[in-house]
Amino acid sequence: MSGYLFDTPKIQSIPVKGEAAEYPINRIFCVGRNYAAHAAEMGGEVDREAPWYFIKSPSAYVASHATVPYPPGTANFHYEMELALGLGAPVFRADAAEASAAIYGYGCALDMTRRDRQQDGKDHRRPWDLGKDIENGAVMAPLTRASDWQPMGQRIHLAVNGEIKQDASLEDMVWTVAEIVSHLSGFYHLIPGDVIMTGTPAGVGPVVAGDKITGGIDGLDPIALTLSDPE
Numbered sequence: 005m006s007g008y009l010f011d012t013p014k015i016q017s018i019p020v021k022g023e024a025a026e027y028p029i030n031r032i033f034c035v036g037r038n039y040a041a042h043a044a045e046m047g048g049e050v051d052r053e054a055p056w057y058f059i060k061s062p063s064a065y066v067a068s069h070a071t072v073p074y075p076p077g078t079a080n081f082h083y084e085m086e087l088a089l090g091l092g093a094p095v096f097r098a099d100a101a102e103a104s105a106a107i108y109g110y111g112c113a114l115d116m117t118r119r120d121r122q123q124d125g126k127d128h129r130r131p132w133d134l135g136k137d138i139e140n141g142a143v144m145a146p147l148t149r150a151s152d153w154q155p156m157g158q159r160i161h162l163a164v165n166g167e168i169k170q171d172a173s174l175e176d177m178v179w180t181v182a183e184i185v186s187h188l189s190g191f192y193h194l195i196p197g198d199v200i201m202t203g204t205p206a207g208v209g210p211v212v213a214g215d216k217i218t219g220g221i222d223g224l225d226p227i228a229l230t231l232s233d234p235e
């Protein structure tokens with residue numbers, strides 16, 4: 005082969021606290037309904053048998069503190085504040101201890117959602133791609149290495165224009181990060197660069213052009229996103 009027919013998109017990467025090099029994104033997995041109160045506000049229940057997932061394209065990534073246009077194809081665009089983790093070692097069919105040891109770091113994330121398109125998918129028993137896989141819809145703040153921070157029931161919160169909308173504890177997660185990585189490794193050969201967003205607590209809601217979203221998890225770099233007018 006003598007090269008590609010056209011230029012390929014650059015690899016998306018997340019800054020890491022205290023590191024010059026960035027964390028290159030391979031895949032973005034997202035856990036659905038990992039907080040009972042959010043499952044209830046969506047009219048559902050958590051699945052206690054096993055976690056379940058949807059996927060966002062790496063090209064959906066945007067760095068925290070960006071200003072991005074209100075996306076096309078929705079009249080009900082929602083924020084979802086989440087804890088994200090990035091893997092730093094390969095794992096396949098890992099137990100919880102191996103899974104935990106493979107986590108490179110953690111960061112705040114926003115799983116931006118076209119709620120109307122997601123509902124459409126649910127109503128017609130179709131996939132959620134248009135609801136979840138959104139350009140600029142996988143927002144991530146810089147990662148903190150796992151050696152410097154571990155999830156231990158820290159506060160997770162989000163505000164829109166300064167008004168608190170989501171406020172919970174990481175202890176409320178149905179599936180722990182080790183359980184999630186272990187379970188997902190039963191389906192994929194997970195590798196460094198694979199990112200997992202671990203689900204959102206209750207209090208999701210709509211945003212409009214001009215809104216500023218800010219969020220945080222105690223001990224991690226905060227996250228922000230501002231919405232400008234649609235293109």
Ligand SMILES: CC(=O)CC(=O)C(=O)O
Nearest residue numbers: 035036037038046203204
């Ligand atoms: C019901 C959802 O929006 C799924 C999801 O993104 C989450 O629970 O987090």
